[in-house]
Amino acid sequence: MVDNQNFCEKCGQYLNEGAAFCPACGARVPGRSPEQIEAEREQVRSVMASRLKWAAMMMLVYSIPFLVLGIYISVSLDSIVSELINNPSYESYMELIGLSETELHTLLQQCGLMFIVSSVCGILSSVLCFKRRLYWVAVILCILSFIIGSTGFFALFMGLGAFWLLLSSKLAFDEYSDKLDEELAKIS
Ligand SMILES: [Zn+2]
Incomplete structure (x- = not known):
């Protein structure tokens, strides 16, 4: 034919x-008319938007529980430490860890703080993803959230997943958009 x-x-x-x-x-x-090309760009953009939403949700999944945990540890630090030191059922664990009361106090304080910082980074990054604004700031906050929160492997796993979604969708979108620009340039 x-x-x-x-x-x-x-x-x-x-x-x-x-x-x-x-x-x-x-x-x-x-x-193809410029309108058809723009329509295709809009389609690609909406695919990217849905991937950013997934990335945002992956970060929220660990950021919200970590924030609650971090605040809980920070607020009730003294009672957690005294419980661990004085409750006989934890005695064998405490001997195994071999930390003094002050060391345990410092360790938990740092853990709580790290959970809070990691969660706040994750939540801020999610908000930017949902709003589709300040893309590179969202990427940096995402990296910070899973590096700081990497004491929890779940945060590392989900955070890396979100990071991959963020980066790959942006790169794919840019590449696709460039091709559409080329097509538009040919027409005009
Ligand atoms: Zn001809």
Whole structure:
């Protein structure tokens, strides 16, 4: 079957696939309209938006529980430490860990603080993802959230997943958008 679009409308010259202009007479080859190209860009953009939403939800899944845990540890630090030190049922664990009361206090304090910082970074990054704003800030906050929270492997796992979603969707979108720009440039 011969497709009419493979020949120039004006002079009948055979056209290579994807050619924007006839090599013989220079007539423009009717192709997709700028509106169609923009519609495709909008489609790609909406795919990216849904991937960003997934990334945001992956970060919220660990950030919210970590925030609650971090606040709980920080607020009831003294009672947790005294419970661990004085409750006989923890005695064997405490001997195993071999930390003094002050050391345990410092360790838990740091843990609580790390959980809070990690969660706040994760939550801020999620908000930016949902709003689709300040993309690179969202990426940096995402990295911070899983590095600081990496004492919990769940945070590391989900955070890395969110990071991959964020980065890959952005890179794929940019590449696709560039191709559409090229197509638009050919038309005009
Ligand atoms: Zn022609």
